[in-house]
Amino acid sequence: MLHGALAPLDGIGPDDLKIQPLLDRLRRQVVQEVIVATNPTAEGEATALYVAKQVKPLGVRVTRIARGLPVGADLEYVDALTVGRAMEGRRDM
Numbered sequence: 679m680l681h682g683a684l685a686p687l688d689g690i691g692p693d694d695l696k697i698q699p700l701l702d703r704l705r706r707q708v709v710q711e712v713i714v715a716t717n718p719t720a721e722g723e724a725t726a727l728y729v730a731k732q733v734k735p736l737g738v739r740v741t742r743i744a745r746g747l748p749v750g751a752d753l754e755y756v757d758a759l760t761v762g763r764a765m766e767g768r769r770d771m
Contacts, residue, residue, distance in 0.1 A: 683721040684728060697729060704736050711739040718745055718763070 680695045692698075704712070712733050716722035730740040746764025747756060 680716075680725065680729070683716060683719070683725040685721045692728060695725070697732060700729070701732055701736070704733060704738055709738050711741060713741050713743060715743045 680697060680700070682690060682695050684690060684692065684695070700712075703709075712729070714726045714729055716726045726742060733740050744764075744767035746760060746767055747753070
C-alpha cells in the first residue's frame with residue numbers, strides 16, 4: 679500500500695508516499711508482478727504512471743486492475759469515459 683496518491687497541488691510528492699519501501703522490497707525479494715490499483719482520478723492516474731515508471735526498470739511486470747462498468751450497472755446511466763475504459767480492459771470470451 680502506498681498510503682495515498684501523488685497530489686502536487688496539495689504538496690504530496692513521491693517522498694510522502696510509501697513508494698521507496700515498495701522499491702526496496704522489490705529489490706530484496708523475487709517478485710514477478712506488481713498490480714497497481716489506484717482511484718480513477720487525476721491523482722490516481724499520475725500515481726499509477728509514476729509507480730510503473732519506477733518499477734519497470736527492476737524487471738518486474740507492472741499491470742493495472744481493469745476499470746469500467748460495475749456488475750449490475752445500468753448502461754443507460756454510464757458516461758463515455760467509463761465505457762471507454764471498460765472497452766480498453768476487454769478480454770476474449
